[in-house]
Amino acid sequence: MTPLLDIKDLATVFDTERGRIRAVDGVSLNVAAGETLGIVGESGCGKTMLSLSVMRLLPANGRIISGEILFDGTDLLKLSEEEMRARRGADLAMVFQEPMTSLNPVFRVGDQIAEAIRLHRNVSTKQAWDMSVELLREVGISDPQKRARDYPHNLSGGMRQRVMIAMAVSCRPRLLLADEPTTALDVTIQAQILELMEELKRKNKMTVILITHDLGVVAQSAQKVAVMYAGKIVESASVENLFDRPLHPYTQGLLESIPAACAQGPDPKRRLKTIPGSVPDLYHIPPGCRFSDRCAYGFERCLREEPALTEILPGHQAACWKALEGGR
């Protein structure tokens, strides 16, 4: 099966006063139609810039310098701005983390959804309004006729995120990029939003890229996972393989540092496993493997040569010298 989205060797750079940083540094990945790909990583690893690159919505000082983003065979990077605009919303749509800052505070939510619909479909204002009410019902907002007339500040955080999702799916996109869609929400609301996304995905046969720092969310929602570290993908596998047998020391460290993974109850000797140090500053990336300064296994080779993302087990790739040698 050909993938719906196929990213090849993508590099996105930012020119800042302190110099150039490579926020996305040679990323290749693909998502098959109907699949949910989870992209996991800590803050600053480049996961948001990767998704903004796919949408071609980078901030003014960001630039894609190489690579291809093939969406159903078409390279999005070769499209004109006008052609890209026609695709955004209709073919691929995005849900952001902060529903309050991504909604316009001075328009009714119904009008905002209707605007998105009218941009892509030739319908009357009245029809677009009716469609947005219907969408609000679809995303589980009770009394949608009344809610459509509300302003964003009238709604709770969970409802705002439902509105954002309604807007994103309004033109039935084939690919939905969700960037930390539940991070600002309470855990009971998060569970409901994830369930809603799953339901919409199934109903609309959507493909989803879910960007998150929460491994629990990935375990529950994704079929495939890519782990990002300092602008690169360091491991990619099916969700079962990644959780059963993480190959990269960074993935292993992440999984072990979750409080839920440790001994149950208050054992006086309890300790969490940690990853020493902190995420590297993209201005000072260590030579060789980017994780080498925090890695428990660092060999001499790790300090000199950067490992490439290589298939180590069937369908399971990692960028690590140790995994390469030990996995065979």
Added chain:
Amino acid sequence: MTEKLLEIHQLCKTYNVSGGFFHPKKRSVRAVDHVEMAVYRGETLGLVGESGCGKSTLARLLTRLEEPTSGQIFFKGADIFSFSAEELTAYRRNVQMIFQDSYSSLNPRQSALGIIKEPLTIHRIGDQKTREKTALDIMAKVGLGAQHARRYAHEFSGGQRQRIGIARALVLQPELIIADEPVSSLDVSIQAQILNLLLDLKKDFGLTYLFVSHDLNVIRFMADRVAVMYLGKIVETAPNFKLYERPLHPYTRMLLAAIPVCDPRRKEKSVAVRGEAVAENDQGCAFRNRCPYRTAICSEQSPELQEVDDQHFCACHLAGSI
């Protein structure tokens, strides 16, 4: 059990909110509603709840950053709201707070050493020289070296800033630390470092923690005893393992069911998670509109916290029978 370090008795805090320019009618919101709770010396009490449940207001009342509408808080038997200025100073020396946002809670124009030293200056402990030494000692304890002493908040990473916040709280050698979401803005690998540090410090300094968090996994790791708060009320308190193994309150069960499990093969939810927390100013149980078990009595009477099992308290009319 051991000595009660802190005792909270029928504590209430009501805020008046105006309905806005077009609706000048005032409403009142009960952020903390008849809270009854105790913290024992040497334990970590985890206080868990979702946003808006009143857990931060409770922490602010405990540090006397807010005055209560009614009710009392006793620290080692003394009512903290009737303290004289002098007694209040002594109380604040004994009860210190660690904040969530380490960036906005650190003075950007002071060096790390200056920030950590300041409580000693305020409380007039030691002279210039000994203060500096004490501050440097504490810095070493939280994993910051002398080379960090002259740096400013913006030069540190999030995890290091939280270490400064912890050092500042510890420098007065308090008995009780109130930690309000101390790790929720940190990445998971850094969060683990800070949680381990807090455990070590508790042992080294013989501390008592009131650990406030929305994260049930973090609370499970840290707490000896857990209190669950919902819309201003404590709905359940129990020793750690009892709460997680046999939760009694339907809200606690819903919370636990909502945590995404780090196991791709376990996707079934034991309890349906639905609804949002909406405060209703009436007599009934605050959770009833989300509760799958609600009966007639739930809308008539607010349930009291009662001991259902040994040390296991629950505020639910149906506790033990559902």
